[in-house]
Amino acid sequence: MSLFTLIENWEGRFKKNSFETVSYAKKIADKLNSQLTVLTFSAKQPSELSKFGADKIINISNIKFEEASNDLIAEICQNHIQDGDYQTLVFSNTNLGKNVSPIISQKLNYELLSNVISHPDSISPMSVKCKAYSSKAIVEYQSSSKLNAISIVPNSIGEINESPVEFELNEIEFNKSTYEPKLKVLSRSESTEKISLPDANIVVSAGRGLKGPENWKMIEELANLLNAGTACSKPVSDMGWRPHSEHVGQTGIAINPELYIAIGISGAIQHLAGVNSSKNIVVINSDPEAPFFKSADYGIVGDAFDIIPKLIEEIKQYKN
Numbered sequence: 001m002s003l004f005t006l007i008e009n010w011e012g013r014f015k016k017n018s019f020e021t022v023s024y025a026k027k028i029a030d031k032l033n034s035q036l037t038v039l040t041f042s043a044k045q046p047s048e049l050s051k052f053g054a055d056k057i058i059n060i061s062n063i064k065f066e067e068a069s070n071d072l073i074a075e076i077c078q079n080h081i082q083d084g085d086y087q088t089l090v091f092s093n094t095n096l097g098k099n100v101s102p103i104i105s106q107k108l109n110y111e112l113l114s115n116v117i118s119h120p121d122s123i124s125p126m127s128v129k130c131k132a133y134s135s136k137a138i139v140e141y142q143s144s145s146k147l148n149a150i151s152i153v154p155n156s157i158g159e160i161n162e163s164p165v166e167f168e169l170n171e172i173e174f175n176k177s178t179y180e181p182k183l184k185v186l187s188r189s190e191s192t193e194k195i196s197l198p199d200a201n202i203v204v205s206a207g208r209g210l211k212g213p214e215n216w217k218m219i220e221e222l223a224n225l226l227n228a229g230t231a232c233s234k235p236v237s238d239m240g241w242r243p244h245s246e247h248v249g250q251t252g253i254a255i256n257p258e259l260y261i262a263i264g265i266s267g268a269i270q271h272l273a274g275v276n277s278s279k280n281i282v283v284i285n286s287d288p289e290a291p292f293f294k295s296a297d298y299g300i301v302g303d304a305f306d307i308i309p310k311l312i313e314e315i316k317q318y319k320n
């Protein structure tokens with residue numbers, strides 16, 4: 001029996017999260033002493049995945065992730081999984097992974113463990129730790145099934161391990177004439193951020209305390225200096241101060257960076273739901289009673305308009 005994983009790319013290029021997912025699957029494959037098969041779509045350099053342990057790479061060369069519907073991707077994965085002998089399936093808990101992993105698991109009778117944030121404590125029976133209750137709790141699950149699907153939270157494992165192997169590459173064209181998609185992608189608008197939030201190691205985020213969109217220059221300058229992504233609270237994106245692609249929280253993007261710097265954000269429970277898995281949280285707020293301080297590793301009580309310029313100067317001097 002072997003392992004199967006779906007590896008995403010964007011416009012043919014793999015992202016940090018792609019390598020994190022292959023590295024994760026490879027660790028399980030090693031424990032099971034089994035082969036790792038990777039399925040991807042229109043990758044420009046599919047062989048790159050062998051550096052992280054993919055023994056067999058299937059590249060569906062006539063379909064792109066950014067154009068395909070979830071049901072089509074699920075269907076193609078199912079066909080390949082049915083043809084193999086896979087004990088474990090590994091997905092990333094991205095928007096796509098959240099959509100396709102339940103469909104595939106349900107259709108093929110795999111037990112789905114989603115929101116996973118740890119390597120398995122045991123493989124047989126499969127036991128992993130998962131985020132629960134909007135990240136307020138961690139639950140350890142043990143599966144009684146021999147066939148399991150694991151969906152890992154991007155950036156939560158944080159390990160990319162090079163482990164080059166000899167590999168077999170299969171470039172395959174999917175026969176589109178046999179398939180009528182139930183969903184079609186009509187249009188897409190892309191975020192313009194240089195650093196994608198789910199992949200960012202550092203995120204600088206700001207809220208209504210910044211008073212207006214004209215004050216984001218200092219947030220962007222701080223983020224640039226730290227090579228960080230920029231994020232914001234929901235009201236900030238609702239008011240159009242920042243794009244919706246920066247909104248983090250329960251109804252926005254969930255992130256797990258090494259460092260989250262929250263500036264002028266009160267720390268409402270819905271905001272925390274998307275950021276409280278960050279490994280280190282720094283809160284800058286003028287109100288010493290702001291709820292966010294309860295979740296902070298480091299807190300600075302003060303006016304952001306005094307503190308941020310000073311912080312920028314200190315970082316510049318440190319870098320020099």
Ligand SMILES: Cc1cc2nc3c(=O)[nH]c(=O)nc-3n(C[C@H](O)[C@H](O)[C@H](O)COP(=O)(O)OP(=O)(O)OC[C@H]3O[C@@H](n4cnc5c(N)ncnc54)[C@H](O)[C@@H]3O)c2cc1C
Nearest residue numbers: 207208209233234249250251264265266270271286287304
């Ligand atoms: C169903 C639902 C879903 C939601 N989903 C989300 C979500 O996904 N993400 C999200 O963010 N919110 C979400 N919200 C909204 C959430 O409840 C809060 O209203 C929101 O997070 C508050 O945003 P904020 O902290 O920017 O603003 P505020 O609550 O107004 O806080 C501003 C903070 O800035 C501080 N401040 C003011 N001036 C300064 C200064 N000069 N220097 C430093 N600090 C200063 C203040 O002390 C205050 O703490 C949701 C709400 C609901 C009901």
